[in-house]
Amino acid sequence: MKLLVTGGAGFIGSNFIHYWLKKHPADEIVNLDLLTYAGNLANLADIADQKNYRFVKGDIASYEVVDELVRQADCIVNFAAESHVDRSIGNSLVFVKTNIEGTANLLEAARRHSVRFHQVSTDEVYGDLGPNDPKFNELSPYRPSSPYSASKAAADHLVRAYYRTYNLPVTISNCSNNYGPYQYPEKIIPLFITNLIEDRKVPLYGQGSNIRDWIHVDDHNAGLEAILLYGRLGETYCLGGDHEISNLELAKEIISLLGKDESYIEFVADRPGHDWRYSIDFHKAKEELGWEPHIDFISGLESTVRWYQEHEAWWRSLKN
Ligand SMILES: NC(=O)c1ccc[n+]([C@@H]2O[C@H](COP(=O)([O-])OP(=O)(O)OC[C@H]3O[C@@H](n4cnc5c(N)ncnc54)[C@H](O)[C@@H]3O)[C@@H](O)[C@H]2O)c1
Secondary structure: EEEEEEOOOOHHHHHHHHHHHHHHHOEEEEEEEEOOOOOOHHHHHHHHOOOOOEEEEEEOOOOHHHHHHHHHHOEEEEOOOOOOOHHHOOOOHHHHHHHHHHHHHHHHHHHHHEEEEEEEHHHHHHOOOOOOOOOEEEOOOOOOOOOOHHHHHHHHHHHHHHHHHHOOOOOEEEEEEEEEOOOOOOOOHHHHHHHHOOOOOEEEOOOOOOOOEEEEEEHHHHHHHHHHHHHOOOOOOOOOOOEEHHHHHHHHHHHHHOOOOOEEEEOOOOOOOOEOOEEEEHHHHHHOOOOOOOOOHHHHHHHHHHHHHHHHHHHOOOOO
């Protein structure tokens, strides 16, 4: 199979390319990435010269770039996105351009060339939950809170419209918060780990009471693999890590793994519109695809901490 992976120089995309080529060495991957601040070819240096891997620098919103690459592909896996909620609060326009227009451009090319399309989406499209609300599932209404999640929601709607209107072979996954190697150090887990390695405090929004469901990036990628191989066309699959914790508990875990104490926590003004809780019911993926997360959170977090300790040159070049 020939995969066109977009955003493959980012956190999840680069982990996905490694994962896929290891499991499917006969497949070919073209990685289309604009190399924004979040894209980093160092993530893929070890496979850069592999015969079945090719990198193309370009914008998913560009007709010229996308048309030819899609024509040569069997399947598109769309990771490319502006992905940081805080940045979307500062300037939403680039989120609209990449996440909505870029996805629309890929869908149009997929339609012209009859190519399978998978949209890598987020549980944030569903908004947030109260303490006693049932978990999100595939039938939960869309209620995005931030410009980031609104742009991802709009893209999901476009993907579904292309299935309904043109019968384009599509699937969507809505996944919870990922952690693991190669995550840009603006996101909470790598930010906290690298701050502590630098003997700096960790900034915690509000009281740290917001709850997230954490999934290791390799479990996410196994879920994407199951959907690409066995998912029913036109369907959405929710993927979650089955590990809900508050940001305060998360900070304490990371602090203890780094051998520090709680004086390193600095409470800061809350993020505007901050979602309170995410939680994912992944029964559909489990029943239909036989997928469930396997990586225990504490051992996954330990190995992630170790990765950042052993790859200081990687993250120091990205932090100011
Ligand atoms: N990180 C998470 O916890 C999480 C959870 C669920 C879903 N997702 C989704 O997974 C995808 C990947 O997330 P991530 O955390 O790896 O993001 P990331 O910010 O680390 O990577 C995004 C990549 O997309 C590239 N890119 C940005 N704009 C582009 C454009 N116009 N054309 C081509 N490439 C472009 C960047 O250069 C970067 O390499 C996103 O679609 C995100 O919404 C992320």
